[in-house]
Amino acid sequence: MRRFSALASEEAFNDLIWSVGGSPPYGGVSWEEAEAVYKLLKAYRGPGQADPAVYEALDDHIKDSPEKVLTLRVFQVHDRIASAPQAFTSADVDEGAALAVQLGDEGLRAYFELLDAQLRHQEGDIRSALLALNNALARIVPLAKADSAFASLLGKVVVNGTSYHAISGDLQTARQFADLAIKLGFEATLAPLLPALRADRPAGDSAQVAERHAGDLLEAGRTLEALEWFRHAEALASARNDRALLCGLLGDMAVAYRRLGNQRASLETYARAIELCRIQKDDVNLSRWCGNLGSLLLNLGDVREARVLLEEASVAAHRTGESDRIAIAEGNLAAMLQHDGRHQEAFERMASARLGAEGPTREAWRERELQMHLNAAIAGSKRHDHEVALEHIAAGLEAVRADDDDDQRIAVALLLERAKIEEEQNDLMSAAASLNAAAERFDRLGDKAAATDLRAAADRLDL
16 A cells, blocks of 8 residues: 555556455455455545545554554545645645655655655745655665666656756756656656757857857747856856856846746846846846846735835836836836735836836836736725726726737726626626626637636626
8 A cells, every 4th residue: 555655556556456355364454454445445546535434444444553554644645645636735745754754665755755846846946846856766766676666656756857957957967867767768758858958058168158149048938958058158257257247147047047937046046146236236237137036026925025126126227227227117116016005106107117118118018007907906896996996997998909819818807807896786787798798808819618608697697
């Protein structure tokens, strides 16, 4: 049972079934205990978690064996995780890991370390993910030599290791992991990473040339390759103490980390870039990286530090005298003001930002302003300030472009918010009209199923 909990493979499950069938009356396993195990395994294979009553029934037969009790508990944790693979938490993993330590089971310890690495990856903490993954790898290698069934778990670890090393910028180690994964038969799983791993490796001794090439790769969406070239450029620039180059280079590298989901490295690299920009009095890059990091922290809920950075970005941008740079900083401050619930000030700030913006920035702020109308409408609705909410819904709908799919999606959200308010006001005819209008937008977007559902909801209101 412990072996299956660690491997979760069809082969291991079949081995578990046969082991139960061959146990009674040998090895201290009664027919009643074996039957209870069978019932548990049958329930396990069904939808969701096995019923707690099935675990309790088996408990009655094993309560005098501490090892069996621990084994059942760890299987129950595995059941919980396997039944909701997208929703398990660090508490689940910690519970299973503690049980695995008590049992002294290396396979289970590796299994829970692999899960811990996955959680750290989801949080954007790749450094911690790699620590957990390396611990799992050290346990699994000897297990796979002794039991070929563990080769599948080894493959998962090596594939994940390839990815984690790549997005940490260590493509040299990622290539070594990839070679092993391919030998184990996992080449197809690595397919999305292979073009970057097989691309030309950084070369040359010019930091400026390497940085420009990295920037081109980043703009082309080849982010893994860009990160490797940025790291090469950083090493060259640091060796020459070229602080002026590093001011821009480090910030761009932080962008690459962020796009790859390596949030911890992105935060740390932005902080390094900002500190260097302050020393070098590089206001252009200071406004860029303070704005980027401030916006990132705002999204993460660190409002206090975000406010400090966004205000510093604005001050630095005004020192440059560049209208577009100022517009970017003002637009970011508008987002912070709305986050604080200061909607009127936010719209005034955004209007000013749009006036000074150029080209792509002006369009970006038009889209941001549209989202701000939706945010303000939702906030007004939650406060039951329907008048304010409806004003923002009307303003947002008026600004929507008929040929822009992203605008149309926001229009749908605005119309659904309006329908909710109208239903609360018992104006069911208007609510039905809003739902039908949202359905028409879904038709334009090609989502016929959603359109049909909304029309059905509108028909129910019309009744």
